[in-house]
Amino acid sequence: MTRLSADPSAFDVALFGEAMLLLVADQPGPIENAQAFHKRTAGAETNVAIGLSRLGLKVGWASRLGTDSMGRSLIATMKGEGIDCSHVICDETQKTGFQFKGRVTDGSDPPVEYHRKGSAASHMGPQDIDEPWLRSARHLHATGVFPAISASALQAAVKSMEVMRAAGRTISFDTNLRPTLWPSTEVMREQINRLAAMADWVLPGIEEGLLLTGHDQPEAVARFYRERGASLVVVKLGAAGAYYDGEDCGTGFVAGFPVAKVIDTVGAGDGFAAGVVSALLEGKPVPEAVRRGAWIGARAVQVLGDTEGLPTRAELDAAGL
Numbered sequence: 001m002t003r004l005s006a007d008p009s010a011f012d013v014a015l016f017g018e019a020m021l022l023l024v025a026d027q028p029g030p031i032e033n034a035q036a037f038h039k040r041t042a043g044a045e046t047n048v049a050i051g052l053s054r055l056g057l058k059v060g061w062a063s064r065l066g067t068d069s070m071g072r073s074l075i076a077t078m079k080g081e082g083i084d085c086s087h088v089i090c091d092e093t094q095k096t097g098f099q100f101k102g103r104v105t106d107g108s109d110p111p112v113e114y115h116r117k118g119s120a121a122s123h124m125g126p127q128d129i130d131e132p133w134l135r136s137a138r139h140l141h142a143t144g145v146f147p148a149i150s151a152s153a154l155q156a157a158v159k160s161m162e163v164m165r166a167a168g169r170t171i172s173f174d175t176n177l178r179p180t181l182w183p184s185t186e187v188m189r190e191q192i193n194r195l196a197a198m199a200d201w202v203l204p205g206i207e208e209g210l211l212l213t214g215h216d217q218p219e220a221v222a223r224f225y226r227e228r229g230a231s232l233v234v235v236k237l238g239a240a241g242a243y244y245d246g247e248d249c250g251t252g253f254v255a256g257f258p259v260a261k262v263i264d265t266v267g268a269g270d271g272f273a274a275g276v277v278s279a280l281l282e283g284k285p286v287p288e289a290v291r292r293g294a295w296i297g298a299r300a301v302q303v304l305g306d307t308e309g310l311p312t313r314a315e316l317d318a319a320g321l
Contacts, residue, residue, distance in 0.1 A: 011084065012057040012281060014137035016129075016160055017045025017146040018121035019063060019078065020114075021070040021098040022306065031102040031111055041077050042099055042306050044145040044176050047267055051274025051296065051310040052141075053082045057281065060137060062087035062128065064120040070096040071120070087130055094120035107262035114180075116149065125152035126159045140164040141277055142199065143174045144192045148181035154191060161198040172280075173199035174273045175208045185211070193228070201280065202230040203273055206237050218243035219251070232280075234290055236272055236297075242290050249286035257298035267306035272297035274310065275321075292321045 022042035025034035041050075046061065053059045061083050065071035067090050074096065078085050097116030104110045116122065134140070140160060147157035164171050173196050182188035189212055196202045196212075202225045204212065209221030218235040222245035225233045232246035241256035275293030284292070299309040311319075 010058070011060040011137035013049075013052050013139045013141055013277065014060045014062070014134055014160075015045040015049050015141050016062045016124070016156060017043055017143065018097055018116065018119065018149055019043040019046040019065065019074045020116060020119075021074060021096065022101060023098065024101045025103050028103045028105050031100050031113055034102070037100070039073070040306060040308075041074060042101075044143045044174070044270055045141070046074075046078065047270035047306050047310075048141055048143075048174075048274050048277070049078070049083050050081045050307045051271055052278055054310055054312050055274070055278045055316060056313045057278055058084070060084040060087065060133070062130070062133075064089045064091055064094065064124050064128070066090070066094045066096040066120045067092040068096055070098055087128075087133055089120075089128070091120050091123075094123060096120055097122075101266065107265070109265050112266065119149070121146075122150040122153060124150075124156050126155045128156055129159045129163060131163050134160060134163050135167045135169070137164075138169055139277070139281055140169060140171045141174075141273065142171060142195065143176040143273075144188075144195065145176050145178055145181075147191060147195060148178045148188070157195060158198075161195065165198060170201070171199045172201040172203065172273070172277050174269065175202070175204040175212060176269065177208050177211065196225055196230065197228045199230060201232045201234070201277070203234050203236065203269075203276065205269060206235055209235060219245070222251070232286060234276060234286075234293070236269060241294050242272075244286055244290050246286050252287060254287060254290040254294055256294050259298050259301055262301045263303055265301050267309070268297040268300040270306065271300035271310055279321075288321075292316070295319060295321055 022040040023037035097119035102111040147154040222233040275296035279289035
């Protein structure tokens, strides 16, 4: 097992999570009918890491990969994006996860088929949390995907948030539900809400909010998490934009950005998170942060892969965001 070389400098954001090789079908229709696939990267946390790094933030990502061709491809991609991978363990005894994604033409969510059970990342646990490295970041971004991949990953997610809370750092949490990865809906609801209660900024989608809180209105979803300790809740409303509720900013809606044609909805929420988190860490007001998130989310749905629509800092500046 090899650990890549460390970078001793501090980070803006640290993330833990699974990267997967993504194979996107070259034509619409059932995945099994595709004759060729385009190779991309996938993973909620890695999508956000790439989004933040492109905007000029210093990002550290921790994970486990196999030493197979997929793992080598993924680590090269992440390093190529300027992300510190010193805490990615490359384990020759484990396999890297991957997924297939189909294509659709009607703007609906494309079919996705995961091959990640027992992957290298699913073997992560609390022992993989390097506390000094983690505390060298000023912010932790977490999602509901990493804790879903195994019981030990859940323990690692809890520990990472406990460490950052104790250190007085800020934490953002995207609920990012993956029901098929959890033992049951009840366990998922309990554990996701447990993690959300440890975060400062909570970013649920409106449909996720209904499943997690029993409420179908954004105001009620936001109030649910504010009452449990979040200082800011931003409820994603898809094309309609987002609703925010914060202790310092009050409440309000931010409209979505119009999109002429939706190509692929996967990754939009991760782009939204990268926009909101980056702006808040830059000290932007909440409405401006949410507007940035909505703009990046709109860009993300207009491209085939999960990260191709994530902007550079120059593109963000050109848009006035």
